[in-house]
Amino acid sequence: MSLLSLKSVTKRFGGLTAVNGLSFDLVAGETVGLLGPNGSGKTTALNMISGYLPVSDGSVALGGDTISGLSPDRIAHKGVARTFQLVRALPSLSVGENVLAALAFRRNPLWGRDAEVRIETLLAQVGLAGRARQPADSLTYIDLKRMELARALATEPSLLLLDEWLAGLNPTELRAGIDLITSLRESGMTILLVEHVMDAVRALCSRCIVMNTGTKIADGPTADVLSDPEVVRAYLGVEDA
Ligand SMILES: Nc1ncnc2c1ncn2[C@@H]1O[C@H](COP(=O)(O)OP(=O)(O)O)[C@@H](O)[C@H]1O
Numbered sequence: 001m002s003l004l005s006l007k008s009v010t011k012r013f014g015g016l017t018a019v020n021g022l023s024f025d026l027v028a029g030e031t032v033g034l035l036g037p038n039g040s041g042k043t044t045a046l047n048m049i050s051g052y053l054p055v056s057d058g059s060v061a062l063g064g065d066t067i068s069g070l071s072p073d074r075i076a077h078k079g080v081a082r083t084f085q086l087v088r089a090l091p092s093l094s095v096g097e098n099v100l101a102a103l104a105f106r107r108n109p110l111w112g113r114d115a116e117v118r119i120e121t122l123l124a125q126v127g128l129a130g131r132a133r134q135p136a137d138s139l140t141y142i143d144l145k146r147m148e149l150a151r152a153l154a155t156e157p158s159l160l161l162l163d164e165w166l167a168g169l170n171p172t173e174l175r176a177g178i179d180l181i182t183s184l185r186e187s188g189m190t191i192l193l194v195e196h197v198m199d200a201v202r203a204l205c206s207r208c209i210v211m212n213t214g215t216k217i218a219d220g221p222t223a224d225v226l227s228d229p230e231v232v233r234a235y236l237g238v239e240d241a
Pocket residue numbers: 013016018036037038039040041042043044045
């Protein structure tokens with residue numbers, strides 16, 4: 001059975017249809033790329049899956065239960081976590097306190113010593129071992145991204161939504177970032193990854209879904225999708241005749 005199922009999901013902003021009748025399923029354990037040119041509706045799709053935006057039409061189900069219409073908190077409790085295209089940290093707090101804030105929002109909140117232990121485990125998992133006391137506003141860009149991932153993992157998600165998590169990294173950081181996502185994938189997590197870095201898409205995703213102006217234009221094995229003429233045209237911005 002599919003873990004995530006979108007059926008004709010549509011988002012309208014006034015006269016603009018940002019996502020238009022989007023349907024796809026994710027099987028548990030898959031890592032799938034969600035691709036498309038800027039403005040094609042990728043972030044809006046993640047916002048609807050995670051409940052940050054209500055759907056205008058259609059439905060989203062997780063493990064067979066409808067989740068569209070629920071608040072972001074309720075959807076997080078059901079096992080969906082995400083990162084944001086623009087990292088959302090609490091800059092005046094320490095790294096550990098940032099992760100603690102996420103632990104407190106779990107279905108079974110963790111506090112005190114249990115939380116401390118869990119924070120250390122999460123930080124080690126994302127490559128920030130021993131950094132709990134460091135102020136968040138002193139982190140480098142990649143370390144901020146690592147911290148954001150630790151916050152997402154704090155809720156022990158079954159589905160992780162990554163919105164350009166690898167964007168803006170240098171080649172060494174990119175390699176480390178790909179390895180980190182690979183380790184999550186190998187732990188059995190289901191991942192939907194919005195990404196422009198094609199090396200990362202090829203390394204991580206067995207399957208890709210491509211959107212253009214709100215509509216799904218391709219869905220299949222990564223190599224097939226990336227060589228699809230319609231996908232290539234969409235990326236080059238050439239209009240269909
Ligand atoms: N909150 C919003 N209000 C109005 N328009 C929006 C909003 N969010 C996104 N859009 C528009 O929806 C379209 C898709 O945006 P987005 O989902 O961010 O694309 P992508 O992530 O693929 O670059 C764009 O035209 C964008 O300007």
